[in-house]
Amino acid sequence: MGVAVEVEGLTKSFGSQNIWSDVTLTLPPGEISVLLGPSGTGKSVFLKSLVGLLKPEKGSIVIKDTDIVRTSEHQLYEIRKLFGVLFQDGALFGSMNLFDNIAFPLREHTKKSESEVKSIVLEKMDMVGLQGAEGKLPGEISGGMRKRAGLARALVLDPEIILFDEPDSGLDPVRVAYLNQLIVDLNAQIDATFLIVTHDIGTARTVPDNLGLLFRRNLVMFGPREQLLTSQEPVVRQFLNGRREGPIGMSEEKDVAQVEAEMAALEARGGDSHNGVGPKGASGGDAVPPQLTPTEGLPERKAEKRRQERVARMLHEFDEETQAAIRKSLPDDLLAKADAGAFEPTTGAGGRHWAPEAQAGSTATAVLPRQGGEA
Ligand SMILES: Nc1ncnc2c1ncn2[C@@H]1O[C@H](COP(=O)(O)OP(=O)(O)OP(=O)(O)O)[C@@H](O)[C@H]1O
Secondary structure (H helix, E strand, O other): OOOOOEEEEEEEEHHHHHHHHEEEEEOOOOOOOOOOOOOOOHHHHHHHOOOOOOOEEEEEEEOEEOOOOOOOHHHHHHHHOOOOEEEEOOOHHHHHEEEEEEHHHHHOOOOOOOOHHHHHHHHHHHOOOOOOOOOOHHHOOOOOHHHHHHHHHHOOOOOEEEEEEEOOOOOHHHOOOOOOOOOOOOOOOHEEEEEEEEHHHHHHOOOOEEEEEEEEOOOEEEHHHHHHHOOOOHHHHHHHOOOOOOOEOOOOOOHHHHHHHHHHHHHHOOOOHHHOEEHHHOOOOOOOOOOOOOOOOOOOOHHHHHHHHHHHHHHOOOOOOHHHHHOOOOOOOOHHHOOOOOOOOOOOOOOOOOOOOHHHHOOOOOOOOOOHHHH
């Protein structure tokens, strides 16, 4: 099973430029989380901080009881082995064929024999649908195949956490749909913790268990997918609907009067439902579409059961609309338990967004204040 990544009070600046402050969230073990945010809000910086490539000046990132912000280089090296990373362009070596690219981490970091390397590489290539492409050079294959090869390479060391930096970038919508299915299928097979940075709203709406949004140097929200998808937070609505009206400007923030005037004009035109379907999978309306499930024949996602229990514990902390959406994903027995008050309450502490079973009641809270987007 994947491991939890617990981020608390994380702050990162470059010189006098603050990127984000006081970011607190937990990636629950084995679950899929998506991080959204306008360009330049520091999503890549966040991913790099998680693998220890960048050092935040404040806060902690705890993985397996180690705070990687403060740990030794040696410990960091060990923790990094838990990660697989899919970079935007696959980050393949142009002069090596796919087999050698995918074998690279095994040859660098393990003492496995060539026959073991071969069997692992072929197994991972099979998992991502690249059978028979071992001899191809990265320049000879499509962008979608390069992403798959990058993913196979991210898998060879059996990671417990996989970070995806804009896996959909440069792909057509059909290839994005195939890649999203592959991500869900992989999660079912390996039960690792996934974090995906994307601008594709269709992906955000259908793939993850949890969704977060970075804006104005803050994590506006992070929680179960239903929370963000039903949110009335202006910045969340604007982002999910891919529209110009709202707090997010062309290159920077807008002033309050301008946002108010835009929103009044939008309402007069019929609100988001008037917008129709926007770019990158954005669409009007508040619907929480069904989450993608693994392809038939694959095991169920183990994370799904764990998540159901986790969100049932937090259910009563959400507003009505979010609760109604979450209820649809819960089995009757858990709903009955939640409604009977059989779970310890999870309200009460410190901006965390996760209710770990053992500590529920003492440390977890489900939601950020609703006014976060305007802060
Ligand atoms: N090593 C660095 N040194 C100085 N500034 C940096 C460094 N890395 C990133 N930045 C700055 O941090 C900010 C956030 O960059 P980042 O690439 O994380 O944004 P992003 O949210 O991933 O954007 P996009 O959606 O466009 O990929 C940018 O202003 C960028 O210039």
